[in-house]
Amino acid sequence: MPGGCQDETSRLVFGYARAVPDPNRRSERSRAAILAATLDLLHESGYADLTVEKIAARAGVGKQTIYRWWSGRGAVVLDALVDQIGPAGPPALPDTGDLEADLRLVVRAIVAELADPRLSVTTRALTIETLTSETFAETMRDRLLRPQLDTIKERLRGRVRDDVDLDQAVELLIGPMYHRWMMRTGPLTEAYADGIVDLALAALRPH
Amino acid sequence: MPGGCQDETSRLVFGYARAVPDPNRRSERSRAAILAATLDLLHESGYADLTVEKIAARAGVGKQTIYRWWSGRGAVVLDALVDQIGPAGPPALPDTGDLEADLRLVVRAIVAELADPRLSVTTRALTIETLTSETFAETMRDRLLRPQLDTIKERLRGRVRDDVDLDQAVELLIGPMYHRWMMRTGPLTEAYADGIVDLALAALRPH
Amino acid sequence: MPGGCQDETSRLVFGYARAVPDPNRRSERSRAAILAATLDLLHESGYADLTVEKIAARAGVGKQTIYRWWSGRGAVVLDALVDQIGPAGPPALPDTGDLEADLRLVVRAIVAELADPRLSVTTRALTIETLTSETFAETMRDRLLRPQLDTIKERLRGRVRDDVDLDQAVELLIGPMYHRWMMRTGPLTEAYADGIVDLALAALRPH
Amino acid sequence: MPGGCQDETSRLVFGYARAVPDPNRRSERSRAAILAATLDLLHESGYADLTVEKIAARAGVGKQTIYRWWSGRGAVVLDALVDQIGPAGPPALPDTGDLEADLRLVVRAIVAELADPRLSVTTRALTIETLTSETFAETMRDRLLRPQLDTIKERLRGRVRDDVDLDQAVELLIGPMYHRWMMRTGPLTEAYADGIVDLALAALRPH
DNA sequence: TGGTAAGCGAGACGGTACGTCCAGTCTTTGT
DNA sequence: ACAAAGACTGGACGTACCGTCTCGCTTACCA
Numbered sequence: 001m002p003g004g005c006q007d008e009t010s011r012l013v014f015g016y017a018r019a020v021p022d023p024n025r026r027s028e029r030s031r032a033a034i035l036a037a038t039l040d041l042l043h044e045s046g047y048a049d050l051t052v053e054k055i056a057a058r059a060g061v062g063k064q065t066i067y068r069w070w071s072g073r074g075a076v077v078l079d080a081l082v083d084q085i086g087p088a089g090p091p092a093l094p095d096t097g098d099l100e101a102d103l104r105l106v107v108r109a110i111v112a113e114l115a116d117p118r119l120s121v122t123t124r125a126l127t128i129e130t131l132t133s134e135t136f137a138e139t140m141r142d143r144l145l146r147p148q149l150d151t152i153k154e155r156l157r158g159r160v161r162d163d164v165d166l167d168q169a170v171e172l173l174i175g176p177m178y179h180r181w182m183m184r185t186g187p188l189t190e191a192y193a194d195g196i197v198d199l200a201l202a203a204l205r206p207h
Numbered sequence: 208m209p210g211g212c213q214d215e216t217s218r219l220v221f222g223y224a225r226a227v228p229d230p231n232r233r234s235e236r237s238r239a240a241i242l243a244a245t246l247d248l249l250h251e252s253g254y255a256d257l258t259v260e261k262i263a264a265r266a267g268v269g270k271q272t273i274y275r276w277w278s279g280r281g282a283v284v285l286d287a288l289v290d291q292i293g294p295a296g297p298p299a300l301p302d303t304g305d306l307e308a309d310l311r312l313v314v315r316a317i318v319a320e321l322a323d324p325r326l327s328v329t330t331r332a333l334t335i336e337t338l339t340s341e342t343f344a345e346t347m348r349d350r351l352l353r354p355q356l357d358t359i360k361e362r363l364r365g366r367v368r369d370d371v372d373l374d375q376a377v378e379l380l381i382g383p384m385y386h387r388w389m390m391r392t393g394p395l396t397e398a399y400a401d402g403i404v405d406l407a408l409a410a411l412r413p414h
Numbered sequence: 415m416p417g418g419c420q421d422e423t424s425r426l427v428f429g430y431a432r433a434v435p436d437p438n439r440r441s442e443r444s445r446a447a448i449l450a451a452t453l454d455l456l457h458e459s460g461y462a463d464l465t466v467e468k469i470a471a472r473a474g475v476g477k478q479t480i481y482r483w484w485s486g487r488g489a490v491v492l493d494a495l496v497d498q499i500g501p502a503g504p505p506a507l508p509d510t511g512d513l514e515a516d517l518r519l520v521v522r523a524i525v526a527e528l529a530d531p532r533l534s535v536t537t538r539a540l541t542i543e544t545l546t547s548e549t550f551a552e553t554m555r556d557r558l559l560r561p562q563l564d565t566i567k568e569r570l571r572g573r574v575r576d577d578v579d580l581d582q583a584v585e586l587l588i589g590p591m592y593h594r595w596m597m598r599t600g601p602l603t604e605a606y607a608d609g610i611v612d613l614a615l616a617a618l619r620p621h
Numbered sequence: 622m623p624g625g626c627q628d629e630t631s632r633l634v635f636g637y638a639r640a641v642p643d644p645n646r647r648s649e650r651s652r653a654a655i656l657a658a659t660l661d662l663l664h665e666s667g668y669a670d671l672t673v674e675k676i677a678a679r680a681g682v683g684k685q686t687i688y689r690w691w692s693g694r695g696a697v698v699l700d701a702l703v704d705q706i707g708p709a710g711p712p713a714l715p716d717t718g719d720l721e722a723d724l725r726l727v728v729r730a731i732v733a734e735l736a737d738p739r740l741s742v743t744t745r746a747l748t749i750e751t752l753t754s755e756t757f758a759e760t761m762r763d764r765l766l767r768p769q770l771d772t773i774k775e776r777l778r779g780r781v782r783d784d785v786d787l788d789q790a791v792e793l794l795i796g797p798m799y800h801r802w803m804m805r806t807g808p809l810t811e812a813y814a815d816g817i818v819d820l821a822l823a824a825l826r827p828h
Numbered sequence: 829t830g831g832t833a834a835g836c837g838a839g840a841c842g843g844t845a846c847g848t849c850c851a852g853t854c855t856t857t858g859t
Numbered sequence: 860a861c862a863a864a865g866a867c868t869g870g871a872c873g874t875a876c877c878g879t880c881t882c883g884c885t886t887a888c889c890a
Contacts (some may be wrong), residue, residue: 175382589796617824
């Protein structure tokens with residue numbers, strides 16, 4: 001970025017310069033311990049019992065170190081999840097040319113994750129936080145959800161009836177699963193996943 | 208109930224007495240004040256700021272009166288909502304014979320409710336509680352959600368492809384809306400509602 | 415007190431009525447446990463290590479119960495001391511007719527108390543608090559110090575040169591001891607106590 | 622010091638190295654800034670609000686620079702005071718030959734200092750620290766108090782009844798003032814100072 | 829119709845967690 | 860090697876609520 005020197009230490013030129021901690025001095029050891037402790041506690045006793053104080057104690061860290069880098073437990077859980085799935089993001093959606101087979105794969109994967117209490121506990125936590133805080137909802141949506149939805153959206157592009165809105169199409173696929181998961185209105189099985197794919201494709205397929 | 212003498216006020220089981228409050232003596236005045244205060248506070252500052260203590264103070268009621276009749280703030284919000292929409296339940300789904308028109312009506316109504324911050328704040332609260340407590344989730348599902356879904360389910364029965372599972376069909380209609388609402392992935396408008404109905408019917412209609 | 419009805423629950427008629435806890439409902443058990451724990455901790459590790467949190471933990475009491483009835487650790491220590499010496503106040507100064515003998519008695523008693531680390535730790539704590547907080551200083555002075563000084567003052571009245579200010583006379587007797595105690599400028603012994611009495615009487619005695 | 626080579630920067634004793642900072646390399650600029658900031662803050666908001674962190678921030682200095690050269694805020698205040706009154710120590714007690722006049726001068730000066738909130742705030746801080754820490758008390762006594770008391774002591778030597786202990790004599794003069802100042806038992810005025818001198822001399826004067 | 833027992837308001841209680849501040853140590857980056 | 864800067868662990872602060880409890884008061888039911 002030639003000529004575009006961005007001063008890292010004070011980003012606000014106008015307005016009040018909130019003292020922002022220097023990320024270069026951040027302790028990687030503490031960061032990792034906090035995220036690990038968070039996942040541990042989440043698996044042991046769920047989000048309702050997860051407190052900043054317990055995270056700090058389990059991680060062997062001062063509370064301030066958490067508050068220095070995160071705004072609250074929700075933000076920590078989000079980072080813990082992002083850290084867990086790795087910087088590469090979610091596994092890429094394969095493109096075999098067979099749309100139905102590909103979708104079956106992703107939908108099954110999502111259903112499996114939601115059905116597994118150990119895996120879905122983070123999703124549950126993040127959903128609660130999303131419903132609680134508007135600003136968190138936006139972070140969550142942009143950092144985690146949008147990329148995932150966009151992948152599916154691109155896969156659908158050009159292969160569905162050209163009068164459908166792709167965002168609606170993706171939600172047609174995704175929404176029912178999350179609804180069933182949250183509301184516990186029925187079992188989350190592979191058969192269910194396949195049923196959703198069938199229905200969605202019936203709605204979306206050209207002809 | 209011949210032979211089965213069930214004392215309402217104290218169920219003695221093997222010597223342990225769990226005192227159950229007598230609903231006949233319940234103060235209707237307090238009940239109403241609590242539910243009204245709950246909705247007020249919910250509208251003023253949201254579920255995260257809603258506490259049993261504030262409800263009691265606003266309602267001019269002792270905390271114990273709340274804990275006597277409800278298990279926590281979630282249960283109070285649920286009752287407040289039920290009380291608000293009236294004992295008759297949600298407005299009956301009309302049956303004009305035109306399935307598409309009828310569905311358009313319900314779906315539009317739901318979208319409108321979710322889009323209105325004043326109305327959706329209770330739904331938001333109940334969803335959070337649903338994600339937090341398994342037992343609450345079941346109460347919520349059975350008392351509030353199931354009747355609503357069943358209404359739609361019955362309307363669909365016999366008018367859709369006979370190889371589709373009706374529960375899945377209902378969720379195909381409902382799930383996308385809730386997903387968009389929770390995750391703030393797009394606008395909740397009438398056009399969106401109609402789009403969902405179109406897609407769902409394309410998936411479900413015979414042929 | 416005829417006609418002078420004093421409402422106990424709200425003492426402020428003008429200005430803001432600070433919610434004052436109801437002393438009738440106060441738990442005597444907790445009060446006693448707090449004061450005992452305070453003295454214990456004070457003897458174990460001194461005032462610098464005394465924290466409200468530790469008092470609460472040791473007393474098996476919530477922190478709020480301390481903050482409800484006291485303004486801070488200083489106030490608790492003051493009450494602990496008052497509670498310890500009993501509602502009767504300090505032991506009455508005997509009046510044998512022999513001024514010198516009587517004074518020798520009190521001054522020796524005070525010196526002995528200051529010389530004993532176990533007894534003087536409370537005095538030390540209260541003195542620190544007195545130097546720290548102006549309002550505490552006034553409470554301390556009026557509740558604890560003034561009565562003690564006045565006792566001596568009354569004993570001196572009429573028996574000393576009639577041109578001396580009695581307040582100064584008392585301080586002439588008391589001040590040197592406290593100075594030596596605080597500043598550790600010399601030993602606090604009976605001989606010292608007697609020396610002080612001799613000097614003071616030499617200054618005060620008629621002729 | 623033949624044979625006793627003492628390395629100033631690191632005293633190695635049986636393998637344990639306790640790094641001692643080299644006073645030659647000490648930054649005079651930082652030292653002065655720290656002492657000035659300390660007095661500023663003390664005057665602004667008192668000793669209870671004085672923290673090492675605030676001193677460092679105000680002085681534009683790292684916290685470590687304070688901890689390197691002082692043991693805590695008490696030691697800094699002590700140095701600040703010593704620095705303020707200058708290396709020459711307190712103004713010398715004049716010797717006019719008239720003992721009463723000379724004493725009146727010192728006692729009035731001390732009373733004036735204690736009565737002035739701006740001046741006495743440091744004395745207050747040092748007294749608190751003296752009561753808090755035994756080792757500080759000794760430093761304080763030897764560095765600040767003893768010289769002052771000894772000056773008076775020497776002035777009294779040979780001019781008072783020869784059966785009185787001079788240390789007690791000095792404290793008879795000094796103690797009452799400090800007591801009144803700390804306990805706020807009365808006004809600190811010139812008249813009071815003179816009264817103390819009168820009483821003390823009545824006790825001490827030969828015959 | 830007076831006694832008893834419930835619900836009620838009020839709010840103190842033992843606790844847990846909050847988010848902030850500071851102590852005192854450690855580490856990084858100049859200079 | 861000292862200094863500035865400031866992140867770190869740890870601990871206490873004073874506050875807010877939790878869910879339980881106890882206190883008088885009012886109110887309904889029963890004897």
